[in-house]
Amino acid sequence: MRRLPTVALLAALLIVPGCAAQTAPASPAPAPPGTAATSGTGMNGLDVVFLATLAAHTEQTLEMVRLSRDRVTDPKLRTLVAAIEVTETDELATMRGWLTDAGPAAAEAARRHDHGHHGTAAEDMARLRAAPDGEVDRVLLDLLAPHQDAAADLARAHQTVGADPHVRDFAGRVERSRTAEVSLMAGLAPGRRA
Numbered sequence: 001m002r003r004l005p006t007v008a009l010l011a012a013l014l015i016v017p018g019c020a021a022q023t024a025p026a027s028p029a030p031a032p033p034g035t036a037a038t039s040g041t042g043m044n045g046l047d048v049v050f051l052a053t054l055a056a057h058t059e060q061t062l063e064m065v066r067l068s069r070d071r072v073t074d075p076k077l078r079t080l081v082a083a084i085e086v087t088e089t090d091e092l093a094t095m096r097g098w099l100t101d102a103g104p105a106a107a108e109a110a111r112r113h114d115h116g117h118h119g120t121a122a123e124d125m126a127r128l129r130a131a132p133d134g135e136v137d138r139v140l141l142d143l144l145a146p147h148q149d150a151a152a153d154l155a156r157a158h159q160t161v162g163a164d165p166h167v168r169d170f171a172g173r174v175e176r177s178r179t180a181e182v183s184l185m186a187g188l189a190p191g192r193r194a
Contacts, residue, residue, distance in 0.1 A: 044163035048099065048106045050154065051167065054174065055095040057151050058088050060125075064144055067128050071136040077188050080181065081140075087177065091170075098167070137188075145185040152178035 043051075065085045072078045099106050124143050131139040155175035162168040 042164060043098070043102050043106065043167060046158070047162045047164050047167045048102060050158040050162060050171065051095045051099050051106075054151065054154060055092060055099070057147075057154070058092045058095070061088050061144070061147060061151070062092070063125060064128060064140065064147070067125065068136050068140045071131075071133055072140065073133075074137050074188060076184075077137055077140070080184055080188075084181065091174070094170070141185050141189055145182050145189075148178040148181045148185070152182065 062085065065081050065088075069078070069081050069085065072081055128136070128139050128143060152175045155171040155178065158171040159168050159175070162171060
């Protein structure tokens with residue numbers, strides 16, 4: 001999987017049919033867990049596109065985790081996979097809730113969103129499924145590191161274009177989380193272990 005430059009990623013998001021044109025009502029998005037919501041804020045079309053795109057991306061991440069969690073042999077990678085599963089399951093619920101609360105147009109945009117234009121290809125998932133037990137760690141690292149790096153890029157880009165402060169804050173947390181995960185995975189890559 002090749003990493004898309006941030007500008008190309010944003011351009012791709014803007015041309016996804018119907019997504020960028022959808023503007024959510026001016027009602028506030030719910031705050032992420034542990035933060036207080038403020039009234040008078042609302043999502044714009046780019047917030048909706050970001051959340052729909054990241055939700056689809058997160059679903060793929062969770063699929064990778066489920067395909068590999070019981071087959072990973074490196075204890076550090078096993079711990080990272082477990083942390084990713086917990087964190088991203090919670091984040092996915094938050095994103096789906098925000099999209100539902102944003103109204104029918106946002107929910108429809110999320111439902112229609114085709115993640116096939118970006119993210120991990122079906123062939124990569126098949127590669128992970130078919131990996132022999134001794135190769136699962138390497139294949140997972142090969143696929144998951146660039147996948148999480150793409151999520152960090154998406155979140156980084158959204159922080160400058162989103163309207164809703166809660167969604168921008170969420171994007172910042174996603175960027176930091178995925179960047180840290182990629183850094184950890186780099187240290188776990190074959191030939192780089194201590």
